[in-house]
Amino acid sequence: MPAPVSSIAEVGRHEGQSVTIQGWLYNLRESGKLLFPIFRDGTGIIQGVVAKNAVTPEMFASVKGLTQESSVIVEGKVRADPRAPGGYELDVSQVQVVARVPESDPYPISLKEHGVDFLMEHRHLWLRSPRQAAILRVRAEIVKAARDFFDDRGFTLTDPPILTPAACEGTTTLFPVDYFDEQAFLTQSGQLYIEATAMALGRVYSFGPTFRAEKSKTRRHLTEFWMIEPEVAYATLEDIMDLAEGLISFLVERCLKRRREDLKAIGRDLAKLEKVLPPFPRVSYDEAVRILQEAHAKGALENKFVRGGDLGSPDETFLSSQFDQPVLVHRYPAKVKAFYMEPDPNRPDLALCVDVLAPEGYGEIIGGSQRIASYELLRQRIREHGLPEAPFQWYLDLRKYGSVPHAGFGMGIERAVAWICGLEHVRETIPFPRMLYRLYP
RNA sequence: UCCUCAGUAGCUCAAUGGCAGAGCAUCCGGCUGUUAACCGGAGGGUUGUAGGUUCGAGUCCUACCUGAGGAGCCA
Numbered sequence: 001m002p003a004p005v006s007s008i009a010e011v012g013r014h015e016g017q018s019v020t021i022q023g024w025l026y027n028l029r030e031s032g033k034l035l036f037p038i039f040r041d042g043t044g045i046i047q048g049v050v051a052k053n054a055v056t057p058e059m060f061a062s063v064k065g066l067t068q069e070s071s072v073i074v075e076g077k078v079r080a081d082p083r084a085p086g087g088y089e090l091d092v093s094q095v096q097v098v099a100r101v102p103e104s105d106p107y108p109i110s111l112k113e114h115g116v117d118f119l120m121e122h123r124h125l126w127l128r129s130p131r132q133a134a135i136l137r138v139r140a141e142i143v144k145a146a147r148d149f150f151d152d153r154g155f156t157l158t159d160p161p162i163l164t165p166a167a168c169e170g171t172t173t174l175f176p177v178d179y180f181d182e183q184a185f186l187t188q189s190g191q192l193y194i195e196a197t198a199m200a201l202g203r204v205y206s207f208g209p210t211f212r213a214e215k216s217k218t219r220r221h222l223t224e225f226w227m228i229e230p231e232v233a234y235a236t237l238e239d240i241m242d243l244a245e246g247l248i249s250f251l252v253e254r255c256l257k258r259r260r261e262d263l264k265a266i267g268r269d270l271a272k273l274e275k276v277l278p279p280f281p282r283v284s285y286d287e288a289v290r291i292l293q294e295a296h297a298k299g300a301l302e303n304k305f306v307r308g309g310d311l312g313s314p315d316e317t318f319l320s321s322q323f324d325q326p327v328l329v330h331r332y333p334a335k336v337k338a339f340y341m342e343p344d345p346n347r348p349d350l351a352l353c354v355d356v357l358a359p360e361g362y363g364e365i366i367g368g369s370q371r372i373a374s375y376e377l378l379r380q381r382i383r384e385h386g387l388p389e390a391p392f393q394w395y396l397d398l399r400k401y402g403s404v405p406h407a408g409f410g411m412g413i414e415r416a417v418a419w420i421c422g423l424e425h426v427r428e429t430i431p432f433p434r435m436l437y438r439l440y441p
Numbered sequence: 442u443c444c445u446c447a448g449u450a451g452c453u454c455a456a457u458g459g460c461a462g463a464g465c466a467u468c469c470g471g472c473u474g475u476u477a478a479c480c481g482g483a484g485g486g487u488u489g490u491a492g493g494u495u496c497g498a499g500u501c502c503u504a505c506c507u508g509a510g511g512a513g514c515c516a
Contacts (some may be wrong), residue, residue, distance in 0.1 A: 031479085032472040051473070068466090083474075103467065107449080111477045112465050113453055117508050173514075189516090215442070229512065307467060313512075355516095364516060426516095433496030437508080 003075050009043035011088050014078045018093065021074045024128070025066055027111060035063050039074055045130060048076060048090040055093065063095055069107040069128070070228055071098040071411055123432060124441045134262035138255060139417045143207070145254040146228045146411070149247055150205045155230060158197035158204045160190030165391055173212045186211035189410060190229055191194070192340075192395050195371060198231040198406055199398055205230040217314075217436050219425040220363055224434035225400070228261050232409030237342075237352040237370040240407040241328055244356055244366050247411070248326055252276040255420055270421040272360065275324040282328040285350065288319055310336040311355075316364060320357040326365070330354040339381040342370040342405070354409070362419035368409020375399035
């Protein structure tokens with residue numbers, strides 16, 4: 001009777017017993033009549049021990065010289081061993097090689113260091129490395145946690161379309177698609193559509209891919225990225241700032257609780273995440289300008305910040321470096337922000353909007369605002385931004401029929417994952433990143 | 442679109458304008474506790490492409506291609 005199948009992650013439950021592992025050969029060290037194959041199965045890695053005098057000659061020969069990433073079904077007895085990184089070793093008794101990687105064409109990704117371009121060309125294989133697998137588990141946890149957060153607070157998931165007839169905020173960064181005899185675009189935000197579902201259901205959110213044809217080549221940009229966007233009827237800017245703070249602290253807490261080992265494997269400094277507790281600092285745009293100009297005067301910031309403009313990337317990095325927690329920057333000048341943002345009644349030149357800047361220089365992970373409720377003002381803003389009115393007729397309807405104050409935000413999943421994992425680049429946060437000049441594999 | 446940097450063996454990288462090399466991977470051999478194992482040996486090259494300077498170019502010059510980091514813009 002074959003031993004029961006166990007994942008490597010749960011192998012400790014079978015200490016002293018025989019188990020079957022279904023996986024791949026991660027590495028092999030040989031020492032004469034002892035073989036030390038290391039197996040992986042997607043949940044972890046475990047070192048096996050094959051002693052020549054403990055198995056048949058055929059069995060020993062099948063493991064000796066076995067090539068990296070050959071698929072194997074292994075049977076062996078689980079033994080606790082302080083020398084093993086995971087705490088357990090497997091005394092191998094049976095090995096079935098399911099598919100052997102040929103020596104003539106060995107697995108290209110070795111355990112040694114590789115360059116970015118090579119790894120990206122082999123992304124379909126790079127995913128097998130323990131670090132990449134850990135990152136994807138953290139991503140899955142963050143997605144699950146974000147959905148739990150909204151589901152548990154009375155939000156309804158409403159999916160906006162991916163194919164859209166017009167721009168949300170201008171056409172320069174849209175991917176065009178042929179749609180029969182019409183021109184369509186891939187969505188760059190579900191926001192306008194979930195404003196409609198919020199008027200139907202009250203508290204809604206969307207989670208899906210968005211597309212931006214920005215010619216950005218930085219560690220923070222993808223052309224295809226996933227956003228989670230809540231939209232709340234009768235909510236104000238203050239309400240969604242509280243919501244954003246609650247969401248972020250919930251995500252960090254959940255990852256620390258459930259993906260601690262993965263975060264450690266990635267090399268994350270957990271002490272920095274432990275400090276991410278509400279309340280988060282909140283600074284107005286005016287205060288931010290003061291901080292940035294003082295920093296420039298002291299020589300801490302190269303360029304002098306000019307009031308009235310949007311915050312540049314170095315500005316955001318400096319601001320966020322002043323705090324251990326994410327910082328909420330609110331009430332930017334209306335003229336540098338999107339057309340649909342409600343002006344501050346006390347300062348009509350400012351928009352009721354907020355950007356959340358992640359610590360450690362990870363930059364903007366959330367952008368949100370209270371939306372214009374007035375039909376006339378919204379129509380005027382569409383005109384001022386030089387946008388055609390016809391495609392926005394349905395959007396104006398939302399103000400014509402029972403308009404209410406409402407607000408929402410969008411959080412880029414990949415930037416959140418990059419920050420929580422402490423990664424150098426967002427390209428590692430999604431299985432197959434889409435970037436400027438990168439469409440393969 | 443702009444700025445900066447880099448392209449040499451399958452991979453990571455060396456090589457003052459003067460014989461193109463090392464480690465890993467692959468192949469052969471050795472080792473009963475290895476931890477990116479180690480030790481001995483072998484094979485592996487149109488130096489990104491096209492021109493140019495020079496007695497001689499991986500190295501200097503020009504253009505192009507590819508990649509990386511950044512700016513702007515954004516999540």
